[in-house]
Amino acid sequence: MGGIRRNKAVIFALVFPGLLIFVFAVLYPIFKSVYYGMTDWKGIGEFNFIGFGNFKAVIFEDKVFRTSLLNAALLAACTVLLQHPLAMFFAIVVDRVGKRLESFFRATLFIPCVISVVVTSKMWVNVYNSSYGLLNKILDVFHLGYLKQDWLGNPKIALYSVIFVIMWQGFGYAFLIYYSGLKGVPEELFEAGRIDGANSWQKFTHITLPILKPVILVNVSIAITSSLKQMEPIYLMTNGGPGTKTQFVANYLYMKAFNSQQYGYANAISVVFVIVCLIATVIVQRLFRTREQ
Amino acid sequence: MKLLKRGLVLILAFALLISMAACGTKEAASTPDTTAVESTPAAEAAVETTPESGSSEPVTINFFSNLPDRSSGQGLLEQTILDNYMKENKNVTIKIEALQDEPYKQKFQSYVASNNLPDIFHVWGQPSFFEAVMEKGYVAELNPNDYTNYGFFPGATKDFSYNGKLYGLPRNQDLTTLYINKAKFADNGVKIPTTYTELLDAAKAFRAKGIQPLAINGRDKWILNLFYQDILIKVSGNQQTIYDASSGKTTFSGDPDIRKAAELFKKLVDAKLFQDSFTSADYGAAQNLFLQEQSAMFYMGAWEVGMASNQDNSESFRKNVDLVPFPIVEDGKGKITDVCAWNGGGYAVSASSKVKAEGLKLLNYMMSPDNWPKIGWEKGLVVPGQNYEKYLTGKENQLQLGVTSILKTATSMSGTSWNDVNPGEWKTTVENAMQEYAAGITTVDEFLATLDKAVVKK
Numbered sequence: 090m091g092g093i094r095r096n097k098a099v100i101f102a103l104v105f106p107g108l109l110i111f112v113f114a115v116l117y118p119i120f121k122s123v124y125y126g127m128t129d130w131k132g133i134g135e136f137n138f139i140g141f142g143n144f145k146a147v148i149f150e151d152k153v154f155r156t157s158l159l160n161a162a163l164l165a166a167c168t169v170l171l172q173h174p175l176a177m178f179f180a181i182v183v184d185r186v187g188k189r190l191e192s193f194f195r196a197t198l199f200i201p202c203v204i205s206v207v208v209t210s211k212m213w214v215n216v217y218n219s220s221y222g223l224l225n226k227i228l229d230v231f232h233l234g235y236l237k238q239d240w241l242g243n244p245k246i247a248l249y250s251v252i253f254v255i256m257w258q259g260f261g262y263a264f265l266i267y268y269s270g271l272k273g274v275p276e277e278l279f280e281a282g283r284i285d286g287a288n289s290w291q292k293f294t295h296i297t298l299p300i301l302k303p304v305i306l307v308n309v310s311i312a313i314t315s316s317l318k319q320m321e322p323i324y325l326m327t328n329g330g331p332g333t334k335t336q337f338v339a340n341y342l343y344m345k346a347f348n349s350q351q352y353g354y355a356n357a358i359s360v361v362f363v364i365v366c367l368i369a370t371v372i373v374q375r376l377f378r379t380r381e382q
Numbered sequence: 383m384k385l386l387k388r389g390l391v392l393i394l395a396f397a398l399l400i401s402m403a404a405c406g407t408k409e410a411a412s413t414p415d416t417t418a419v420e421s422t423p424a425a426e427a428a429v430e431t432t433p434e435s436g437s438s439e440p441v442t443i444n445f446f447s448n449l450p451d452r453s454s455g456q457g458l459l460e461q462t463i464l465d466n467y468m469k470e471n472k473n474v475t476i477k478i479e480a481l482q483d484e485p486y487k488q489k490f491q492s493y494v495a496s497n498n499l500p501d502i503f504h505v506w507g508q509p510s511f512f513e514a515v516m517e518k519g520y521v522a523e524l525n526p527n528d529y530t531n532y533g534f535f536p537g538a539t540k541d542f543s544y545n546g547k548l549y550g551l552p553r554n555q556d557l558t559t560l561y562i563n564k565a566k567f568a569d570n571g572v573k574i575p576t577t578y579t580e581l582l583d584a585a586k587a588f589r590a591k592g593i594q595p596l597a598i599n600g601r602d603k604w605i606l607n608l609f610y611q612d613i614l615i616k617v618s619g620n621q622q623t624i625y626d627a628s629s630g631k632t633t634f635s636g637d638p639d640i641r642k643a644a645e646l647f648k649k650l651v652d653a654k655l656f657q658d659s660f661t662s663a664d665y666g667a668a669q670n671l672f673l674q675e676q677s678a679m680f681y682m683g684a685w686e687v688g689m690a691s692n693q694d695n696s697e698s699f700r701k702n703v704d705l706v707p708f709p710i711v712e713d714g715k716g717k718i719t720d721v722c723a724w725n726g727g728g729y730a731v732s733a734s735s736k737v738k739a740e741g742l743k744l745l746n747y748m749m750s751p752d753n754w755p756k757i758g759w760e761k762g763l764v765v766p767g768q769n770y771e772k773y774l775t776g777k778e779n780q781l782q783l784g785v786t787s788i789l790k791t792a793t794s795m796s797g798t799s800w801n802d803v804n805p806g807e808w809k810t811t812v813e814n815a816m817q818e819y820a821a822g823i824t825t826v827d828e829f830l831a832t833l834d835k836a837v838v839k840k
Contacts, residue, residue: 099388102392102665103391108647133494133495133514166838214662217662219658220594220658239659239660240659242658242821244822244823327601330661330821331661331818331821332814332817332821332823333818334823343506344810346491347487347491348488348809349807350806352495
């Protein structure tokens with residue numbers, strides 16, 4: 090059987106279909122995007138070739154593009170600094186709880202991920218409604234009425250309201266990945282630690298964390314790339330508003346293409362966006378690679 | 383044995399390739415779904431291959447509509463007329479695809495981009511939407527002589543024409559309307575506003591009683607532009623003011639009437655005239671607030687006159703709803719009879735349709751005086767863009783009577799709303815600017831400067 094696996098013709102035959110799909114579904118559209126990005130196509134009729142004008146405008150002049158990237162960076166930071174520690178904490182607790190409760194908690198913590206993003210986004214829009222929403226009503230019940238806000242309409246806090254919903258929905262994935270990572274930590278190490286007189290915190294920092302490093306890397310990469318490509322929650326909750334305070338790149342280029350009918354410019358945005366995502370991924374990989382060594 | 387193994391591997395490779403290709407084409411064929419929860423699309427549009435010929439040959443016409451609710455309002459009217467047509471022409475099958483406004487516009491763009499427009503479809507007679515479509519020859523030319531007896535109001539077909547040729551027919555006389563809930567005013571001792579100050583006072587009075595004064599769909603930014611235009615009409619008394627600024631003849635920052643209207647607008651926002659979270663309320667949410675009698679007023683268009691006849695609305699609401707003309711501004715030059723009105727929605731036939739003759743026949747049938755205007759008015763569903771005086775039944779609901787009286791006494795009409803008057807990026811730029819101003823993100827100077835910059839750019 091080893092013969093089959095090493096046979097170059099066999100390898101090629103099995104990889105070829107996937108490669109073909111990748112070239113036509115991913116690479117070719119990207120090249121077409123680069124091409125259309127260099128025109129002023131309005132979606133209908135002819136267009137003129139305008140070179141790198143669109144790209145220059147996107148990188149140097151477009152304030153909304155910059156806002157979108159900053160919003161994505163903020164979302165990534167919140168996810169890594171708030172959601173992940175919480176997910177890891179829950180993973181440790183659920184791991185220790187054991188027996189039947191463990192599977193119960195695993196299921197319930199994962200439920201938000203399974204619900205359609207359309208349903209959760211529209212649900213949160215209603216929860217956040219400043220007159221009839223659940224959130225403000227609960228604050229009233231607990232005599233915290235002074236904390237009531239226009240959660241999605243106030244330009245100062247709308248972004249954080251949206252970030253919270255995105256973190257809430259993605260929590261289950263982060264939790265699940267850390268939980269599976271934890272299950273891979275050998276029990277003998279904790280035994281050894283206990284014998285050596287380590288307390289819980291020392292066990293965590295010296296045993297759990299080092300072993301979880303690859304898992305953390307995976308989770309952080311996912312957090313950063315998914316923060317960059319957020320579109321549906323934005324489109325459904327605020328459509329980038331009020332103004333452009335909660336705008337993200339994917340929603341912005343969607344609006345540019347379909348609302349403003351600037352297909353050429355939208356293509357340029359998407360190409361610059363791909364480059365930004367690639368750079369971000371490479372940076373994350375580099376950071377974690379040095380640590381692993 | 384080696385040959386057998388190699389053969390098996392090759393078969394496996396082919397199977398993978400074919401299955402992935404099949405998956406690929408399936409994904410490509412299923413049209414990307416829109417995310418609007420409120421839309422309930424009817425049958426998906428099918429590709430037409432039957433050649434157009436005599437009336438005995440079966441014909442399928444693809445109809446693309448922006449009215450997903452087929453059980454009330456304009457959607458019901460459209461469905462009724464199409465059903466009647468199919469009854470009278472047994473060989474014709476009309477396949478309807480319906481999406482709400484925003485998803486409709488986006489899907490329309492992809493139909494145009496792939497040169498795959500349905501045979502007959504809804505259009506907005508606004509340069510921002512229709513001009514490019516007419517210019518590039520995507521719609522079939524219509525013969526004006528067919529419509530001499532159709533009774534279209536003067537100027538109604540202006541925005542559906544390009545270079546002197548007619549390309550579409552309007553279906554409504556659209557105007558902005560301030561709907562009110564009479565009971566809310568009476569029960570709380572608030573005067574129904576006829577002037578700006580009374581509107582401001584009403585806002586404060588309702589807020590003092592914990593009632594939302596006016597429901598508006600601020601998330602769909604265009605309604606804010608209309609509200610502002612209504613104020614400006616009453617300040618300047620000249621419908622042209624905003625169009626001169628939009629075309630660059632004058633400037634937004636330099637015109638004192640424009641600036642004053644902007645300041646008056648802000649004063650209403652600051653007095654909390656609009657409902658809480660109005661910038662995240664969409665059409666359905668804002669209208670629902672009014673239908674549930676949770677707000678005293680609702681700012682929308684005359685196409686909603688069906689609200690008073692719709693049995694789905696509570697009897698209390700149907701009794702209490704009414705409308706008033708937009709208040710005048712005390713020291714402004716506009717009269718109460720200067721209205722913000724235009725002919726927005728309409729229909730057109732695709733120039734590349736394989737059943738063009740049939741499509742045109744259907745269009746002419748739909749808009750003929752006995753159909754759209756007559757049925758629409760008698761059932762209280764729309765305000766037609768054609769003369770409907772001979773269809774007055776005497777059983778009109780109060781909203782229809784209100785709109786008829788406004789139209790009859792109008793001394794001037796605006797035409798297409800200012801955010802739709804230039805093609806390209808203009809619409810999104812000025813709508814964004816309007817929403818940012820309403821949300822308090824920009825000052826009046828920044829707002830006007832943004833508008834002026836957008837004019838130069840075009």
